[in-house]
Amino acid sequence: MTHRLRRAGAxxxxxxxxxxxxALGPAAAAPFAAVAVLAAFVIEDGPVFELFARPGDHEDRRLNGLAGFTLAAAALGILTVDYPQAPPLPGTVFAAAVLTLAYGNLGREFVRDVTTDEFAVVAGFVTVGTVAGTLGQAxxxxxxxxxxxxxxxxxxxLAAxxxxxxxxxxxxxFGRDDPLVMVSVGFILWLFAALTGTVPARLVAVGLGLAVxxxxxxxxxxxxxxxxxxxxVLLAxxxxxxxxxxxxxxxxxxxxVGALATKYRYEEKEARGVAEENDGARGTGNVxxxxxxxxxxxxxxxxAVHLLDPGIPLADVAxxxxxxxxxxxxAAAMADTLSSEFGGLYDDPRLVTTFERVEPGTDGAVTWQGELAGLVGSALVGGIAALSMPLGDPILALAVVTGGGVIGMTVDSLLGATVEGSxxxxxxxxxxxxxxxALAGSALAIPLA
Structure with a gap:
C-alpha cells in the first residue's frame, strides 16, 4: 500500500x-475545527504527522493539507446552523460535499495502485465518491x-x-486546492438540492447511465x-x-454529430491547417x-419551474x-461546429465582414458549403428540439430554433473576423x-410563449 493511498484513507x-x-446540531463544525487546530498547531511530527503529511508539510512542520481540508468542512458545517436571516445548508448536502471529495480521492488512489490509465483513475474517483456521498446523505x-x-x-x-x-x-x-473544491461542491449541490424535489429513480438511473x-x-x-x-458527462x-x-x-x-464532424477527413484538415488541436479531442474549455x-x-x-412565485410577471412563460x-x-454550437469543420475543407473562403478572399483557417472566414452545413446542423437540432422538448407547435419551434442557431453561427463569424485572437x-x-x-431563440419565441 502506497503512502498516497494510506493518506487518502486517513x-x-x-x-x-x-x-x-x-447529533451535534449547531456544533456540527466542532469536530472539524478541533482537527484543524491539532493539524495547524499541535501535531508537528510522529506517526500521525507522517500519515497525513502532504508534500511541503515537512518543511513547515505543519499539516497544512489536513488543516485546510478540515477548515473547509468546518465552514460548511457552520452554514448548517439555522440562522433567522438565511436558510441553512441541508445536512445531507454537507455530508455529500465532504464525503464525495474525500472518498473520491480514496477511490482514485486505490485505482492508481493498480493502473495509471487516466480514465480508470477518474472512474474510480467518481464511482467511490458517488457511493460514499449517497450513503452519507441517507x-x-x-x-x-x-x-x-x-x-x-x-x-x-446529488452525489454523482x-x-x-x-x-x-x-x-x-492542485491537490492542495481540495478546500476550494469542497466549498465549491457544497454550494453547487445546495442549489441543485433546492431545484430537485422527488426525482424518479428511473430518470436518475437512465440519466446517469446515458451520461456515463x-x-x-x-x-x-x-x-x-x-x-x-x-x-x-456533467452537462448531460x-x-x-x-x-x-x-x-x-x-x-x-x-x-x-460535432465529434463525428471533427474527425471527418481529419488528416486533410490538419494538412490545410484548419483541424482542431489535440487530434480533435476537445477539452474542458472547448466543451x-x-x-x-x-x-x-x-x-x-x-x-423557473420549482422556485418562481407564480405571481411574478412572466413566471408562466419563463x-x-x-x-x-x-x-x-x-443549435448555434452545432451550426458553428459544422460550418467550421466542413467549410474548412473547401478553397476560396471569404471574410464575412468584407467578402474578400482569405486563406483557409482565417478567423471569420466562411464558405458557402460551410454555411450550408451550419444551416443543416441548426435545423437538425431544431427538429429534435421541436419533437422532444416542450416548445409548442413543432413547425414554428423548428423555425425559431433553426433561426437562433443561424444567428449564433453568424455572430461567431463576425467576432472571429473582428476581435478573436487580438x-x-x-x-x-x-x-x-x-x-x-440562446437570446435569439428566446426572443423569436416570445410571440409563441
Whole structure:
C-alpha cells in the first residue's frame, strides 16, 4: 500500500466525522475545527504527522493539507446552523460535499495502485465518491429522522453531480486546492438540492447511465480529453434530471454529430491547417465554451419551474422561453461546429465582414458549403428540439430554433473576423455565439410563449 493511498484513507476517515452532524446540531463544525487546530498547531511530527503529511508539510512542520481540508468542512458545517436571516445548508448536502471529495480521492488512489490509465483513475474517483456521498446523505437523513426511500434517487443524483464536479476541479487544480473544491461542491449541490424535489429513480438511473455512456464513448474515440469528458458527462446528467430526456437528446445531438464532424477527413484538415488541436479531442474549455450557456439555461428552467412565485410577471412563460434559449444555444454550437469543420475543407473562403478572399483557417472566414452545413446542423437540432422538448407547435419551434442557431453561427463569424485572437479567445467567442443563439431563440419565441 502506497503512502498516497494510506493518506487518502486517513483523510476519508476524518471526513466521516460529518456523519455526527445530526447529533451535534449547531456544533456540527466542532469536530472539524478541533482537527484543524491539532493539524495547524499541535501535531508537528510522529506517526500521525507522517500519515497525513502532504508534500511541503515537512518543511513547515505543519499539516497544512489536513488543516485546510478540515477548515473547509468546518465552514460548511457552520452554514448548517439555522440562522433567522438565511436558510441553512441541508445536512445531507454537507455530508455529500465532504464525503464525495474525500472518498473520491480514496477511490482514485486505490485505482492508481493498480493502473495509471487516466480514465480508470477518474472512474474510480467518481464511482467511490458517488457511493460514499449517497450513503452519507441517507445516514444523515436517517439520523435526523428525515429519511425516505423515495429520496434515494435524489441523493444519488446529488452525489454523482458532486463527484463529477470534484473530479473535474481536481483535474485542473492542485491537490492542495481540495478546500476550494469542497466549498465549491457544497454550494453547487445546495442549489441543485433546492431545484430537485422527488426525482424518479428511473430518470436518475437512465440519466446517469446515458451520461456515463456518452463519456466513455467520447473518451474511447478520442473525441474529448478526460476533463472534457467529465464536463460533457456533467452537462448531460444535469440536462436529463433537471430538464428531461428531450433536453438530453438535443445536447447529445451536438456532442455526437460535432465529434463525428471533427474527425471527418481529419488528416486533410490538419494538412490545410484548419483541424482542431489535440487530434480533435476537445477539452474542458472547448466543451464549456460551446455548452455552458445550455447548462445555465437548463438550471434557469429548473429555477423557473420549482422556485418562481407564480405571481411574478412572466413566471408562466419563463420556462418556455428558457427551453427555447437552451435549444437555440445548442443549435448555434452545432451550426458553428459544422460550418467550421466542413467549410474548412473547401478553397476560396471569404471574410464575412468584407467578402474578400482569405486563406483557409482565417478567423471569420466562411464558405458557402460551410454555411450550408451550419444551416443543416441548426435545423437538425431544431427538429429534435421541436419533437422532444416542450416548445409548442413543432413547425414554428423548428423555425425559431433553426433561426437562433443561424444567428449564433453568424455572430461567431463576425467576432472571429473582428476581435478573436487580438481580444478574445476561441472559447470566449464560442460562448458569446451560443449566448447569441440562446437570446435569439428566446426572443423569436416570445410571440409563441
Amino acid at each position: 483523510f476519508a476517515a476524518v471526513a466521516t466525522l460529518v456523519l455526527a452532524a445530526p 445516514f444523515v437523513a436517517a439520523a435526523a429522522s428525515e429519511f425516505a426511500v423515495a429520496a434515494l434517487p435524489k441523493y444519488t443524483f 453531480v458532486g463527484s463529477l464536479i470534484a473530479a473535474l476541479l481536481r483535474s485542473i487544480l 455512456a456518452l463519456g466513455w464513448v467520447s473518451y474511447a474515440l478520442d473525441a474529448a480529453s478526460v476533463p472534457g469528458m467529465l464536463t460533457g 446528467a444535469v440536462s436529463v434530471v433537471l430538464g428531461g430526456y428531450g433536453w438530453f437528446a438535443v445536447l447529445i445531438s451536438f456532442f455526437s 464549456l465554451g460551446n455548452a455552458s450557456v445550455a447548462l445555465f439555461t437548463v438550471v434557469g428552467y429548473a429555477v 420556462p418556455t422561453l428558457l427551453a427555447f434559449a437552451f435549444a437555440g444555444s445548442v 481580444r478574445l479567445t476561441n472559447q470566449t467567442v464560442n460562448f458569446l455565439a451560443t449566448l447569441a443563439g
